[in-house]
Amino acid sequence: MARPSITLKLATTLDGKIATAGGVSRWITGEAARSVVHELRGAHDAVLVGIETAIADDPELTVRLPNYEGYQPTRVVLDSRGRLPLNSKLAQTARIIPTWVVTTVDLPGEMLAAQVKAIKVPSRHQRVDLVAALDALSKAGIESLFVEGGGVIATAFLQAGLVDRLEWFRAPTIMGGDGRPVIGHLNVTDLGQMYRFDRLAVQTVGDDLWESYELS
Numbered sequence: 001m002a003r004p005s006i007t008l009k010l011a012t013t014l015d016g017k018i019a020t021a022g023g024v025s026r027w028i029t030g031e032a033a034r035s036v037v038h039e040l041r042g043a044h045d046a047v048l049v050g051i052e053t054a055i056a057d058d059p060e061l062t063v064r065l066p067n068y069e070g071y072q073p074t075r076v077v078l079d080s081r082g083r084l085p086l087n088s089k090l091a092q093t094a095r096i097i098p099t100w101v102v103t104t105v106d107l108p109g110e111m112l113a114a115q116v117k118a119i120k121v122p123s124r125h126q127r128v129d130l131v132a133a134l135d136a137l138s139k140a141g142i143e144s145l146f147v148e149g150g151g152v153i154a155t156a157f158l159q160a161g162l163v164d165r166l167e168w169f170r171a172p173t174i175m176g177g178d179g180r181p182v183i184g185h186l187n188v189t190d191l192g193q194m195y196r197f198d199r200l201a202v203q204t205v206g207d208d209l210w211e212s213y214e215l216s
């Protein structure tokens with residue numbers, strides 16, 4: 001079965017930072033860019049984040065736009081060790097909007113009682129095996145996936161060759177070397193090893209720039 005098509009969304013400063021060293025990222029980009037992100041969420045079957053983002057930001061990952069009453073994508077958290085807090089917004093709203101935790105362990109009964117769906121997959125290097133995760137998502141009917149970070153997840157998807165499209169929002173700010181980089185080490189030692197994308201569109205949204213790319 002084909003894996004879902006994967007769009008990686010990133011919101012960074014000009015110097016490619018996604019959060020302060022302490023993990024504060026709200027808000028790197030402005031309201032107009034965030035509205036576009038909500039529209040993009042609504043155009044995908046599922047939205048995915050890493051567990052550190054789920055813990056740090058306690059996001060809802062819903063489509064929240066004026067007068068929007070449409071479809072809400074499934075929320076997916078990659079959480080190898082089952083650390084998603086029961087009192088997180090994601091778990092607390094799982095009865096209303098599908099919330100799936102892709103994990104390598106058994107989730108506590110309270111999570112399942114809150115109607116969080118556990119998708120247990122094998123581990124690879126002590127973490128959720130991405131290929132197995134995508135296979136499970138595909139079998140569960142997810143054809144398009146909107147990956148919203150954070151940096152560790154973005155790096156893992158890139159490194160595994162699992163990014164088809166980039167939606168990159170860039171604020172006119174510079175944070176400096178103290179900030180958290182959007183992409184971690186990719187073991188690039190030669191320019192030919194860089195990951196290359198074709199730019200599809202560039203537009204301004206409020207004070208920010210929105211760039212769309214597809215893998216070359």
Ligand SMILES: NC(=O)c1ccc[n+]([C@@H]2O[C@H](COP(=O)([O-])OP(=O)(O)OC[C@H]3O[C@@H](n4cnc5c(N)ncnc54)[C@H](OP(=O)(O)O)[C@@H]3O)[C@@H](O)[C@H]2O)c1
Binds near residue numbers: 011019130153156
């Ligand atoms: N500006 C933006 O666009 C943006 C977007 C999102 C988040 N953020 C910020 O980014 C920060 C969090 O990002 P982060 O990079 O620290 O963490 P993250 O990418 O949100 O989550 C990383 C965690 O995901 C889990 N994971 C499960 N399977 C994995 C796999 N196959 N490969 C890699 N990780 C896997 C790992 O924890 P386990 O081993 O426990 O599973 C890993 O530590 C927060 O400060 C948040 O505010 C910014």
